[in-house]
Amino acid sequence: MNNRTELAEFLRSRRARVLPVDVGLPAGHNRRTPGLRREEVARLAAISVDYYTRMEQARGPRPSRQVLGGLARALRLSDDERRHLFTLVGETPEPVGEPPQDVPAGVLHLLDRLDDTPAFVIDAKYDMLAWNDMAVALGTDYSALPPKLRNLARQRFLMRPERPFDAEQAEQFGREMVADLRQAAARYPHSAELGALVAELLASSEEFADLWAEHEVRVLRGGSKRMWHPEVGDLVLDCQRLMVPEADQCIVLYTAAPGTPSHEALRLLKVLGAQRFSSSRSAQRDHRSEPAPAPAAPGRSGGPAPGRSRPAR
Known part of the structure; x- marks a missing residue:
């Protein structure tokens, strides 16, 4: 990474400018330098003190986009300063409006x-x-849902799926999801879509409103999940979450240890899903091979021909 020295000087100058009261910290006593201490910036940016210290000393590694975003928030950078921070590291700024x-x-x-x-x-x-x-085979065909209902928070708090996880796990999942959404709201304070989602859930779900009022902030982790599937029965699956930092997205995986009943159930689900998808594709091919209907007679109203559907958008 080039510009290590410039990055270090920029961080030190921005840190000296921010007063403790600006970020809700007590002023304290015996402050030998103006602005925030290094440990305070590190805590606000959710990184280690050693990591931040090395950046200020021009000897740290290239920070990720997630770290840069945390520093921009901790140091209360303006939009122009934020762009400059990312440019120093050779990155373009992450979106500040809507989640990618x-x-x-x-x-x-x-x-x-x-x-x-x-x-x-x-x-x-x-x-x-x-x-x-396989996600479709385990859960539902999300492409058949309108975009608004493809949101897991709406499904959890407003729709209450017919086949939820174990009741205790469902409660814990809801609590962790709310804490995760609150952290996302802090990352995207100007997101109209996220703001509308939170407002809808607050107005429509007493459970969500109660959890939101607790002000917990936590990133949702993986763990063991118990669930029931109508075709393969009970499942105990390991849920893993892999972050995609550059896109602020998360890959969710469900696996089972080889040799366990749940692993065999997933193998069966793969076969059943393949058969179902194969039958669906075959039906679509047969449908497309049917002769096209005759054009509508003059003077009759137009519209989609009988037996045809418009592509999903």
Whole structure:
């Protein structure tokens, strides 16, 4: 990384400018320098003190986009200063309006390769952005849902799925999701979509409103999940979350240890799903091979021809 010295000088100058009261910290006593201490900046940016100290000493590694975003918030940088910070590291600034929804091509390729593992991608506000066939087989066909209902928070607090996780796990998942959404709201304070989602959930779900009022902030982690599937029965799956920092997105994977009943159930689900998808594609081919209907007679109203559907948008 070039510009290490320039980055170090910029960080020191911005740190000296921010007063403790500006970020809700007590002024304290015996402050030998103006502005924030290094440990205070590190805590506000959610990084280690050693990591931040090395950056200020022009000997640290190249910071990630996530670290840069945290520093920009901690140091209360203006939009121009934020762009300068990212430019010093050779990055373009991350979006400050809405959470990114363009899934990186490499992530989409990964989903295609995971043909025996349910996997999907969500953004910071829990919108389903991409999924593989196994995710459909385990859960639902998200492409058949309107975009608004592809949001996992709406499903959890407003729709209450017919086949939820174990009741205790469902409660814990809801609590962690609310804490994660609050952290996302801090990252995207100007997001109209995230703000509208939170407002809708506050107005429509007493459970969400109670959890939101607790002000917990936590990134949702993985863990063991118990669930029931109508075709393969009870499942105990390991849920893993892989972050995609450059897109602020998360890949969610469901796996089971080899040799366990749940692993065999996933293998069966793959076969059943492949049969279902094959039958669906065959029906679509047969449908397309039917002769096209005759044009409508003059004077009759137009519109989609009988037996045809418009492509999903």
